[in-house]
Amino acid sequence: xxxxxxxxxxxxxxxxVAHAQSAAGKGYVEGVAQSAFGNVTSQxxxxxxxxxxxxxxxxxxxxxxxRDVATAAIGTAxxxxxxxxxxxxxxxxxxxxxxxxxxxAVGLKYEMVASGKAHPYLMVGGGLARVKQNVTFSVGGTDxxxxxxxxxxxxxxxxxxxxAFNKPxxxxxxxxxxxxxxxxxxxxxxxxxxxxxxxQAISVSRAGLGVGVRF
Amino acid sequence: xxxxxxxxSFALALGAAACSKSSNPAEPSATxxxxxxxxxxxxxxxxxxxxxxxxxxxRNADQPxxxxxxxxxxxxxxVTYTFEVATDSAFAAKVQTKDAVAEGTNGQTxxxxxxxxxxxxxxxxARATSSGTTGVFGPAYGFTVGPAITINPPVPLAPLTGAxxxxxxxxxxxxxxxxxxxxxxxxRFEIAPASSxxxxxxxxxxxxxxxxxGFVPAADLPVDTTFYWRATAIDAANGVTSAPSQVQSFTTxxxxxxxxxxxxxxxxxxxxxQPPGSPGHAALGHTWNVDYLTSFDGVRxxxxxxxxxxxxxxxxxxxxxxxxxxxxKSNGYPTAAVYYPAVLAIGFRYEYLALVNGAWDLVLRxxx
Numbered sequence: 001x002x003x004x005x006x007x008x009x010x011x012x013x014x015x016x017v018a019h020a021q022s023a024a025g026k027g028y029v030e031g032v033a034q035s036a037f038g039n040v041t042s043q044x045x046x047x048x049x050x051x052x053x054x055x056x057x058x059x060x061x062x063x064x065x066x067r068d069v070a071t072a073a074i075g076t077a078x079x080x081x082x083x084x085x086x087x088x089x090x091x092x093x094x095x096x097x098x099x100x101x102x103x104x105a106v107g108l109k110y111e112m113v114a115s116g117k118a119h120p121y122l123m124v125g126g127g128l129a130r131v132k133q134n135v136t137f138s139v140g141g142t143d144x145x146x147x148x149x150x151x152x153x154x155x156x157x158x159x160x161x162x163x164a165f166n167k168p169x170x171x172x173x174x175x176x177x178x179x180x181x182x183x184x185x186x187x188x189x190x191x192x193x194x195x196x197x198x199x200q201a202i203s204v205s206r207a208g209l210g211v212g213v214r215f
Numbered sequence: 216x217x218x219x220x221x222x223x224s225f226a227l228a229l230g231a232a233a234c235s236k237s238s239n240p241a242e243p244s245a246t247x248x249x250x251x252x253x254x255x256x257x258x259x260x261x262x263x264x265x266x267x268x269x270x271x272x273x274r275n276a277d278q279p280x281x282x283x284x285x286x287x288x289x290x291x292x293x294v295t296y297t298f299e300v301a302t303d304s305a306f307a308a309k310v311q312t313k314d315a316v317a318e319g320t321n322g323q324t325x326x327x328x329x330x331x332x333x334x335x336x337x338x339x340x341a342r343a344t345s346s347g348t349t350g351v352f353g354p355a356y357g358f359t360v361g362p363a364i365t366i367n368p369p370v371p372l373a374p375l376t377g378a379x380x381x382x383x384x385x386x387x388x389x390x391x392x393x394x395x396x397x398x399x400x401x402x403r404f405e406i407a408p409a410s411s412x413x414x415x416x417x418x419x420x421x422x423x424x425x426x427x428x429g430f431v432p433a434a435d436l437p438v439d440t441t442f443y444w445r446a447t448a449i450d451a452a453n454g455v456t457s458a459p460s461q462v463q464s465f466t467t468x469x470x471x472x473x474x475x476x477x478x479x480x481x482x483x484x485x486x487x488x489q490p491p492g493s494p495g496h497a498a499l500g501h502t503w504n505v506d507y508l509t510s511f512d513g514v515r516x517x518x519x520x521x522x523x524x525x526x527x528x529x530x531x532x533x534x535x536x537x538x539x540x541x542x543x544k545s546n547g548y549p550t551a552a553v554y555y556p557a558v559l560a561i562g563f564r565y566e567y568l569a570l571v572n573g574a575w576d577l578v579l580r581x582x583x
Contacts, residue, residue, distance in 0.1 A: 077258055077290035084260035084288040149351045154261035158348040160290055161258045198254045 027051040030187055030212020032064065038204035042068040048187075048210060050109060058109040060123060062171070066101040069131070069195070069204045074099060077160050078135050088152045091140030101195065101204070103129040105171045119177040129169035129195045131202070135161045160199070170194045175210075183213045257291035257346035261353030264341070265323060269356040275333040275363050276454035283325045286318055287343030287350060294318045294345040298326050304338050304355060318343075333363035364395035366448045366457040369402060372427060373489045374465040381474045382435040382467050385483055389427050391448035391457050398452035399423070404430035410443045410462055420449070431483060441466045472499045473528035479505045482521055484528060488546040492532030499527070500569075500576030510565040511582050519577055522550050523563055527575055530568075536561050 029049040036044040046064015053059055075097050082095040107125020135157070136145045148155040159165070175189030187210030195202040262284035267273060273280055282298055296316040301309040313326045324341075331337060340355040369388035374380050386404050393400070399422070406417040417432040428446075436442060443464045448457040470478075471494030477484035508518045519527075525548055529539035536554040540561070543550045553562045559570040560578075567578040 080288055080290055081258055081260055088263070151354060154351050154353045156259045156261075156348055156350040158256035158258040158290065158346070160255040165255075 025052070025183070025214030028058075028185065028212050028214040030185065030210040032062075032187070032189065032208055032210040034189070034191070034206035034208025036066045036069070036204055036206045038069060039071050039202070040068050042066060044206045044208070048212070053108075056111045056113070058111065059106065060109045060125065061104070061106050062125070062127075063104040064102075066103070066193075066204055066206070068098045069101050069202050070097045070099040071200050071202060073200050074133060074135065074161065078137075081155055081157075081161065082137060084155065085137060085139060085144075085153055088154075089139060093137065093139055094141075095135065095137045098134040099131055099202075100134065101129050101131050101202075103127060103169050103193070103195075105169060107171060109173075111177070117179055119179075121175055121177060123171070123173040123175075125171040125173075127169050127171065128166055129193075130164055130166045131195060131197060132164040133160070133162055165197070167198075168196045170196075179214070183215060185212050185214055186210070187212060254347070256348040257289050259290075259294075259343050259345055259348055259350035260288035261350050262287040262296060262324065262341045262343055263353055264339070264356040267356070267358045270358065272359045272361055274454045275361045278328075278330050278360065280328045280331065280358070280360070281325055282328065282339055282341070283323050284341045284353070286322050286324055287345075287353075289343060289345040289348075289350075291346035294343050296324050296326070296341050296343055298339060298341045299352070300328060300331070300337050300339045302335060302337060304357070306338065306340070306352075306355070310337070331360050333360050335360055361453065362395050364393065364397045364450060364453050364455045366391050366393045366397060366400070366450060366455055368458045368460045369428070369446045369448050371444075371446070371460050371463045374463065376464045378465045378489065379468045379493050380465045380489065381470050381484070382438055383432050384436075384465055384467070385429050385431050385486060385489065386444050386446065387427055387429045387487070388446045388460055390423055393448075393450075397450045397455065399450070401449050401451065402428045402430070403447045403449060404444060405446070405459075406432060406436070406442050406444045408440070408442060410464070412443065412445070412462075416442070423448075429486065436467050438467050438469055468493055471528055471531055472503075473524050473531060476503060476505065476519060476524055477521070480517065480519075480521070480524075484521075484525065485548075487548065490529055490532055490534075490542060490546070492529075492534070494528070494531040496533040497527065497531040498574040500571055500574035502577045502579075508565075508579060511580050514565065516565060518566070518579075520563070520565070522548075522552065523566060523568060523577065526550065526552055526561060526563075527568060530575060 032046050032048060034044040036042045044064055044066040046062060048060060048062040050058040050060035078095045078097045082093045085093045105125040105127025107123055109121055109123040111119050111121040136143055171191060171193050173191040175187055178186045180186050189208060189210055191206040193204050265285050266283040287294055298313040299306055299309055300311040311328055316324060316326050318324050336359045338355045338357050340352040342352040343350045369391040372387040372389055374384050401420050401422055403420045405412060405415050407415050419430050421428055421430050441464055443462050445459040445462045447459045474484045503519060506518055507515055509515050525543060526539050529542060540550060540552045540554060551564050555562060561568040566580055568575050569578050
């Protein structure tokens, strides 16, 4: 990742000199759908937009949601609590762990010179991620998450298995913008995100397609 | 462009400042973590009571009570425990709280309580604290501490210090006084060659008698030896034991002629108060063989009868005949003996003791 960052920053530094011409337009907006993978595989949806600072150098803003980035730690913790529920009553115990992330980031996007229609680019940005910890426990098929503190469970969920937290997020990305018709652009993209959570940083990759317009 | 970068930097700074943590209001709150204000706090399943078993009765004598829980399940390490004891199930009337109890390493955590008031019912529960989370208390168990029972040491009656006894003396104590609803009392008697009781030569436990309790060693003690004895009252059901009685000593003597015959009869010569004096003042005459005889009025009896044997023993201890009769009557040994000084004889129901040629003969009565 460090190499990726250095490469990106280097390209950005050279951007004003190297980029002789930019893709058409001074701004863009697009919607994106991605497959997210890291600790678990899930989906991600969002939107991205930007405007050109100089030819080839854009400032971008993105926002979206990743359905699940659950770490091994939260799964292990939930399993521990589920095991304790099994000890105190005879019915079957199940648990479900999901950590959806809502994020927003801003950054710089450098669109490299291209001879053809395709416009490859690199990007780096930073922002904020809100990570929700949706953990539910069921006993005998009934969700008991809301009554865990009561008899016979006597369980107190800490912030490792409940609530939500906001943490800084780094975004690195690359992709190829492909104008397909007039202002319509397809964006084949890859994004790497790292959420600086307290106990365990969360890394998640997203690969997908954006559909947008340039104006 | 520089203005745009300033705005970008400002936006990033705002984002960083917005980093925070929130809890679902439906979930229990967790306080700041021990390992940093931003660290995630632990989830905890409360510790489970193991001992004492629920609703058990604990003897007051078995205090202090030790509470044992199965360790809590915590998603983070560094767990400590809080134990509460109360007289009501709502824990409004707490009598003891043990906080910051370190977790046991064998899967269980224990805490020893201070003394609890006797004859009272109690409830107890425990909770765990770990990494910024204080868990809820687990299920409450109950127990009852039994009533307070005090048993005072029994008081020695005989033999008292300085007494000379047979080789199997009857040790007697006045029953121990007690307070509280004591159960059945037994008495443990110990005989030792030294007052330290570092070694015991005879020991026995007898059930409590009426007003007093006695003990006879099962085997003869060495003759002409000084021994020390004491007794302890025991309420086994309630686990209460008195302090030992005051130590008394006695010295064994050569068995008297009367005590040897009593042994043949299988009876204790003096089951109650022990007479003073030492044997050697009188001699047995004839017809002291142990045998069944028939009285003048047709009653078959085992001769010599204890009453007669006791009378002779007193004579052997130096009593005069009338003094012997009087001592027996005044010490709880009823007798029908009558002394006839004119003929140096003592009359009993079926027989006479007659002093003939310096020895006391046992003579069967021929008629009323």
